[in-house]
Amino acid sequence: MTGRIVCVGNGVLDQVYEVGAMPRVGVKTTALGFRESGGGPAATAAVAIAALGGAASWWGRVGDDSAGAALRSAMARHGVDLSGLAVVPGGRTVRAAVIVEPSGERSIIVDRSGLPSEAALLPMDDLAGVAVLLADTRWPQGAEAALRRARDRGITRVLDADGGDTGVLERLTALADHVVFSQEGLTDFVGASEIEAQLRRAAARIAGVVAVTCGAAGSLWWIDDRILPVAAFPVMPRDTTGCGDVFHGAYALGLAEAMPPLEAARFASATAAAKAERGMGWDGMPGRAAVDRMIMKEKT
Structure with a gap:
């Protein structure tokens, strides 16, 4: 059986508005649809792993508020282990307003100010039985402590480097042996330039x-001193919210299953594409059979 995957970082209650076009400044826009859904890089990665049949734990924190209760309930329903979750008395769970246009592209506004950041909120877990630890950059203190602990135990470590302070990125990338940037995160780390040079x-x-992940353009991988592309799977996206987080979760699961990095990247690309095609937040997470069918279809 594949070992457990621990996902360290943020969980978010997304309030998602579907619109005909992105709002202009000073203009009221009527939403075509609305839903609340779980989100956040590490939490979404954990849900994706569980949907694919993996064993996922989320180490994060929520407030003792209605948003935190909604996240805990949703993650438990999706089969994620929450024994490492900290519930902060008086804390305010992270919330985000997500605006999605018909192409599936989205804009996000996030409030992360309502929770403490101390790494002491991490569980005193010995990481027994853990195959991979995945951390995001949105809880830097927790990510750094967890990555150090995993490194000391020889556990494979994946960093979801989706932007942040350069100093934080320097510390966290030094602790991971697989670093997967978003384009924003890569620019934050090395400055603006042509993406292969970055x-x-x-x-x-x-x-x-x-x-580095590049959305519909696929991803680029630096392996054995050369750049190798992994194409995206062509789909008609319904909503791209969380697809990068899904990619990271599926990549971590691929590594846990002993896939070579490029094979794991291909598996992650198919999973993210299937998620974009389905939309529906965490309830739209693809299972393993759907991802396998997409991969087989692309091969034929």
């Missing part, structure tokens, strides 16, 4: 596998 500059500062 990836080369990042790889010169990071040991191990380094990659």
